[in-house]
Amino acid sequence: xxxxxxxxxxxxxxxxxxxxxxxxxxxxxxxxxxLAPDSAAATAIIPALLKRGSQRFPSTRQIARELEYLxxxxxxxxxxxxxxxxxxxxxxxxxxxTLLPDGEENGKRALATxxxxxxxxxxxxxxxxxxxxxxxxxxxxxxxxxxxxxxxAYALARAVELMCPNEPYGVYRYGxxxxxxxxxxxxxxxxxxxxxxxxxxxxxxxxxxxDLVANEIARLEFSRREAATLEPPVVREPExxxxxxEEVPAQQSVLVLGYRTQTRYPDxxxxxxxxxxxxxxGFPHSKLFVNVRERASLAYYVGSFVDGTxxxxxINAGIxxxxxxxxxxxxxxxxxxxxxxxxxxxxxxxxxxxxCSSIAAMADDPSSIIxxxxxxxxxxxMRSFDDVxxxxxxxxxxxxxxxxxxxxxxxxxxxxxxxxKE
Amino acid sequence: xxxxxxxxxxxxxxGFLPNGLHYAILPRPGFVKKYAILATKYGSLxxxxxVPGEGVVDVPDGIAHFLEHKLFEEADGNVFDRFAxxxxxxxxxxxxxxxxxxxxxxxxMQEALDELIRFVTHPYLTEENVEKxxxxxxxxxxxxxxxxxxxxxxxxxxxxxxxNPIRLDIxxxxxxxxxxxxxxxxxxxxxxxxxxxxxxxxxxxxxPQMVLDVAGQHFRGSDSxxxxxxxxxxxxxxxxxxxxxxxxxxxxxxxxxxxxxAPISDGWESLxxxxxxxxxxxxIAARSSPHYERLYNSGLIDDSFGASFNSTPYYCHAVxxxxxxxxxxxxxxxxxxxxxxxxxxxxxxxxxxxxRLLYGGYLASFDSLEYVANNYVSHYFxxxxxxxxxxxxxxxxxxxxxxxxxxxxxxDRSAVSILWPHGEEEK
Numbered sequence: 001x002x003x004x005x006x007x008x009x010x011x012x013x014x015x016x017x018x019x020x021x022x023x024x025x026x027x028x029x030x031x032x033x034x035l036a037p038d039s040a041a042a043t044a045i046i047p048a049l050l051k052r053g054s055q056r057f058p059s060t061r062q063i064a065r066e067l068e069y070l071x072x073x074x075x076x077x078x079x080x081x082x083x084x085x086x087x088x089x090x091x092x093x094x095x096x097x098t099l100l101p102d103g104e105e106n107g108k109r110a111l112a113t114x115x116x117x118x119x120x121x122x123x124x125x126x127x128x129x130x131x132x133x134x135x136x137x138x139x140x141x142x143x144x145x146x147x148x149x150x151x152x153a154y155a156l157a158r159a160v161e162l163m164c165p166n167e168p169y170g171v172y173r174y175g176x177x178x179x180x181x182x183x184x185x186x187x188x189x190x191x192x193x194x195x196x197x198x199x200x201x202x203x204x205x206x207x208x209x210x211d212l213v214a215n216e217i218a219r220l221e222f223s224r225r226e227a228a229t230l231e232p233p234v235v236r237e238p239e240x241x242x243x244x245x246e247e248v249p250a251q252q253s254v255l256v257l258g259y260r261t262q263t264r265y266p267d268x269x270x271x272x273x274x275x276x277x278x279x280x281x282g283f284p285h286s287k288l289f290v291n292v293r294e295r296a297s298l299a300y301y302v303g304s305f306v307d308g309t310x311x312x313x314x315i316n317a318g319i320x321x322x323x324x325x326x327x328x329x330x331x332x333x334x335x336x337x338x339x340x341x342x343x344x345x346x347x348x349x350x351x352x353x354x355x356c357s358s359i360a361a362m363a364d365d366p367s368s369i370i371x372x373x374x375x376x377x378x379x380x381x382m383r384s385f386d387d388v389x390x391x392x393x394x395x396x397x398x399x400x401x402x403x404x405x406x407x408x409x410x411x412x413x414x415x416x417x418x419x420x421k422e
Numbered sequence: 423x424x425x426x427x428x429x430x431x432x433x434x435x436x437g438f439l440p441n442g443l444h445y446a447i448l449p450r451p452g453f454v455k456k457y458a459i460l461a462t463k464y465g466s467l468x469x470x471x472x473v474p475g476e477g478v479v480d481v482p483d484g485i486a487h488f489l490e491h492k493l494f495e496e497a498d499g500n501v502f503d504r505f506a507x508x509x510x511x512x513x514x515x516x517x518x519x520x521x522x523x524x525x526x527x528x529x530x531m532q533e534a535l536d537e538l539i540r541f542v543t544h545p546y547l548t549e550e551n552v553e554k555x556x557x558x559x560x561x562x563x564x565x566x567x568x569x570x571x572x573x574x575x576x577x578x579x580x581x582x583x584x585x586n587p588i589r590l591d592i593x594x595x596x597x598x599x600x601x602x603x604x605x606x607x608x609x610x611x612x613x614x615x616x617x618x619x620x621x622x623x624x625x626x627x628x629x630p631q632m633v634l635d636v637a638g639q640h641f642r643g644s645d646s647x648x649x650x651x652x653x654x655x656x657x658x659x660x661x662x663x664x665x666x667x668x669x670x671x672x673x674x675x676x677x678x679x680x681x682x683x684a685p686i687s688d689g690w691e692s693l694x695x696x697x698x699x700x701x702x703x704x705x706i707a708a709r710s711s712p713h714y715e716r717l718y719n720s721g722l723i724d725d726s727f728g729a730s731f732n733s734t735p736y737y738c739h740a741v742x743x744x745x746x747x748x749x750x751x752x753x754x755x756x757x758x759x760x761x762x763x764x765x766x767x768x769x770x771x772x773x774x775x776x777x778r779l780l781y782g783g784y785l786a787s788f789d790s791l792e793y794v795a796n797n798y799v800s801h802y803f804x805x806x807x808x809x810x811x812x813x814x815x816x817x818x819x820x821x822x823x824x825x826x827x828x829x830x831x832x833x834d835r836s837a838v839s840i841l842w843p844h845g846e847e848e849k
Binding site (some may be wrong): 019020021022023024059060061063064065068069070071072073093095099100131135138139142145146147148149150151248249250251252283284285289293294297298299300301318319320346349350353354356357358360361363364365366417 | 430452453454455500502503506507508509510511512526527528529554555556557558559561562564565567568569570670671672673674708709710711712714715718719721724725745775776778779780781782783785786788789790791844
């Protein structure tokens with residue numbers, strides 16, 4: 001379930017995964033750029049505006065009717081943040097033409113529709129339709145303000161912001177409220193055109209009879225200028241442990257600990273870090289789950305994850321405000337245990353097996369088949385399923401300990417629930 | 423054993439073991455992952471039931487969910503570790519009407535399946551481990567308290583229903599959870615975890631005979647103790663309250679409009695209604711709807727606007743919800759649009775287009791093993807013939823759509839739930 005790659009020229013690449021496993025054909029297209037405060041907001045508004053109308057389907061309603069008619073074809077777009085890159089993501093799927101009575105016609109029409117929505121938005125002067133722009137600017141602002149509605153996601157985003165105030169990584173994937181407020185229609189449209197003309201474009205396809213689709217895509221027009229150079233991420237040592245606390249009226253507090261890993265995806269010892277994170281907080285058998293939840297009954301959820309592009313590891317848990325110190329104590333003990341090399345053969349084996357099988361299982365879902373390559377894409381090196389399995393299998397307890405010893409606690413953030421009942 | 427061809431050309435095997443356990447196996451060669459789910463028809467609604475020889479008992483709310491947590495407990499080690507050694511991931515969930523235990527794995531399917539059935543059929547409850555679980559569950563309940571959509575929805579259900587236990591959180595309350603004991607848990611376990619009340623579904627690249635062998639070893643014999651009889655309170659047709667407001671730490675108000683109907687139990691009719699109402703709700707609340715377009719362009723709604731129809735033999739209601747700056751106007755608009763839809767006419771072209779959509783969506787749904795298996799369980803418990811989907815879909819007429827809109831969106835049985843950001847509720 002790996003991709004074959006082909007270069008369409010001028011920084012546009014096509015990645016194909018031919019398989020008859022699915023009833024759908026899935027296409028994802030990514031355009032990446034450096035994450036920066038101003039362009040983050042300008043880029044973040046683009047998906048919403050593309051959904052408002054294309055030249056052939058100039059309203060959301062007309063797009064929706066067309067997709068319904070095409071037997072539940074779907075289009076969506078969003079913005080992702082991976083390390084210090086921001087990716088404009090287009091998603092499209094349709095029913096495998098061979099399963100439909102009017103399949104071939106349906107397939108061609110679906111692809112043309114996708115291309116029209118992604119590439120030919122309805123415009124006015126040098127911008128998007130002004131009325132649409134004004135509405136979506138307000139909606140985007142509300143989205144960013146609405147992050148607080150999900151306390152866990154809010155706490156994580158806030159912790160990252162406080163941890164990396166002077167690094168691009170501190171920028172939220174949709175930008176800031178002030179950048180959104182300052183955003184002009186013409187600037188957003190220029191940003192969209194620049195992305196299409198100068199940033200790397202990667203198109204992934206998963207499904208049956210892809211030659212037909214690939215040929216259609218190869219015939220499409222990309223008006224490309226010279227490609228922009230993208231920056232590697234900022235790597236920084238923590239200056240010391242910082243502690244931030246904020247209060248909101250909530251029933252539960254969220255605790256976040258942010259560590260710098262000093263190890264990243266391109267490094268040879270990267271998979272030591274991946275396994276280290278798994279032993280610490282990636283699974284129900286992990287140290288955090290066992291000790292914070294099962295032994296101390298402090299939390300319902302507790303876990304950790306790594307951004308290997310940037311080199312950070314984040315731990316988070318939903319706990320009672322009165323138990324913050326106790327929880328921080330237990331978490332630090334667990335990291336410390338890893339640093340001392342307290343890793344049982346069972347923990348190591350369970351984690352490696354768990355990681356391999358969750359990666360293998362990605363081969364059963366078209367979106368996951370594509371998404372597992374994104375970290376490789378932004379780091380300039382996509383890795384096959386087999387290479388990743390071999391790398392994980394090769395990790396030893398000493399590798400895990402070494403990765404743990406490189407962890408530096410940078411920031412502790414507590415989103416304190418002020419209306420907690422005892 | 424029965425063999426059914428799915429619309430995507432795969433063969434589904436179904437049947438019963440001698441002890442009454444229902445099984446379904448859908449081999450899917452080419453898929454890496456195998457998925458199994460073992461479910462019992464016992465959910466949060468079932469807190470009042472008749473125990474043979476004891477009469478009717480009332481157990482603390484949230485007990486089905488508590489039991490789900492506790493079945494993971496073992497005398498030696500825990501269930502998570504056993505699955506972890508095979509690289510399998512195990513989980514469980516409790517809904518209003520069922521409790522389900524599931525895992526997915528790439529390798530060691532036979533061992534994992536054996537372990538799933540073993541741990542669900544062997545409870546290990548002690549005073550100590552039951553006490554310990556209370557702290558974890560209270561944190562889970564607190565997390566939901568802060569979840570805006572859950573709060574909005576719970577308040578709506580409290581307004582719609584007088585007595586139906588759907589009013590209560592699936593997990594119960596910190597107070598009801600504190601009253602749960604080993605004795606209560608075991609009483610519920612013995613009453614509802616009977617093979618005749620359960621279903622096992624396995625999907626993926628598996629050998630059906632292996633599944634039957636493993637299940638047969640655990641579920642031996644042909645007897646299944648009598649399943650407890652549920653006692654449901656009589657629910658009056660009218661709503662409990664037609665307007666409820668609450669506040670939470672959120673950025674923007676939210677509003678839900680709910681409409682209650684009498685539940686139906688006939689499987690075919692129920693599935694047909696489900697599909698027909700899917701069309702009705704899309705005519706009102708999908709992006710392809712002119713109403714959506716108007717409300718969105720006026721700024722009243724954003725893309726959080728949506729609708730759902732929830733129908734089981736035990737409850738039936740439709741819900742329209744959105745974030746909005748003006749929840750009162752939103753509620754008014756929704757009611758107006760419902761009336762307009764009921765008055766018709768409904769366009770033939772719209773209905774045909776939405777049928778094409780549902781057809782495509784049905785085919786695509788077979789790409790997710792979890793979805794197929796979980797869906798099978800729900801349809802089995804509700805008695806709806808899911809594999810007749812396409813026949814039923816084809817049979818739906820414009821007239822059916824119109825009638826369903828009138829019958830199942832009866833505004834005399836509607837309630838409005840509003841959630842305000844703190845400090846914004848008084849206007």
